[in-house]
Amino acid sequence: MDVLLFGCGRVGRAFCELLCRKSDMLKRASISLVGVATKSRGCIYNPHGIDVDDMLRWESITGRIDALSRGGCSVIQDSNEMLRDINYDVLVDCTPSDFDLGEPARSIIIKAIQKGKHVITANTAAMSLYFDEIMDEALEMGVKVLYEATVLSGTPLFSLVRDGLPGCRIKRFEGILNGTCNYILSIMEMGCSFDEALLETQRRGLSEQNPWVDIDGLEAAAKTVIVAKSLMGLNVGMSQVHVKGIRNVTTQAIEDAKRRGGKLKLLSRVEINADDLDITVNPEILSMGHPLAYLEGFSVGALLLTDMIGEICVSGSGSGPKETSYSLLRDLLSLKGR
Structure with missing residues (x-):
């Protein structure tokens, strides 16, 4: 070949x-x-x-x-x-x-x-x-x-569903899909400001040439659309994703999440309700009982709710x-x- x-x-x-x-x-x-x-x-x-x-x-x-x-x-x-x-x-x-x-x-x-x-x-x-x-x-x-x-x-998602979950319908998808944003939020948990964390990411050559594609949630939204189309058969486009990136996340917001017993993450979500479709990319506080709350640094991952075997979580420690x-x-x- x-x-x-x-x-x-x-x-x-x-x-x-x-x-x-x-x-x-x-x-x-x-x-x-x-x-x-x-x-x-x-x-x-x-x-x-x-x-x-x-x-x-x-x-x-x-x-x-x-x-x-x-x-x-x-x-x-x-x-x-x-x-x-x-x-x-x-x-x-x-x-x-x-x-x-x-x-x-x-x-x-x-x-x-x-x-x-x-x-x-x-x-x-x-x-x-x-x-x-x-x-x-x-x-x-x-x-x-x-x-x-x-x-x-590098973490299998489409091949996992295609080869490992035949016959399953994906009812809900949640994911941490942008490693750069996850890294910045992890650094901010250590006390750095957003600007300091972004500079560290750029200094190490770990962000895109235009970091705002990551920061404003655009890349995560594009990935969410691919998931919605491929895994859930939805006819959606970028204009239907409600997107809010991490540009305005403050250290105060990070501390508030800690006080509430959770972690602030940029979460992508696709959920089919009875009469509505929820497709979003937003900073959300995840409780420590959520499998994706433990992803730090450049880790990425996804939580899938299936109609046959419940929830499945996959994650990977790198996204470069x-x-x-x-x-x-x-x-x-x-x-x-x-």
Whole structure:
């Protein structure tokens, strides 16, 4: 199975590093990376498989993906040419999320699907804005689109429900979906102000280039929409999510939560009531009896209420590029096994 990677930023590079670490397993599974396309650092193609370790070494020296132009590698001038002309089986999309337009990920994904290629994506924005269009197009073309990496980074959610809960209906979803916000609130519990906690997050390179996408709840809202559509079959969009981020959370609010025997968390919720739909992203005080109250730092997690076996909670201790890259690999192995 030949893989074309679009985007080699933090997540794309972590995915490549993971391919290096798991090279023996991937070789046994006949999975190889044949193309890498970037917006400004070049594109390369090798129909026999790219030496990923060599590519990363040259990229770290030169800053260019296309510095590796030996061992059968061809330099491609245009990323659109990669989508259109080279031979591959699966597109792995690691392009940055644009929460306004969902581009270029949407166009890249649709073009790959129309060529009859499977797609694995980490792009939260594109999947939240164009979920129905993308999935309908994939159904028509008879290909798979997998997107485990879009919501809980490396922690299984969609695969858990798909493979582990067949026949279950999800009646309610609650989640801590943004690791940056959870980290900031955890730091504030130690006595830091919001501004101090945000600066610490940026200093350590742990937030997005535009941190307000996280802080104002936009990324969490996009993830919540994907969950509502994928796991609950709801016809909802971003405009239907009631969003309040953590920008105005004070140390006083953190202390009030402690006095009330709980913790303040940015909680996503989707709940189907008798005659209403509740879909929100808000700072909420969780009692210490709530499974998600114990998630600290960059941990993320979800609590699902099912109609057959009650509540199920999943959580992961990290939500960075390394964890996200594992979900991409898991989806890739899932495709190979089908």
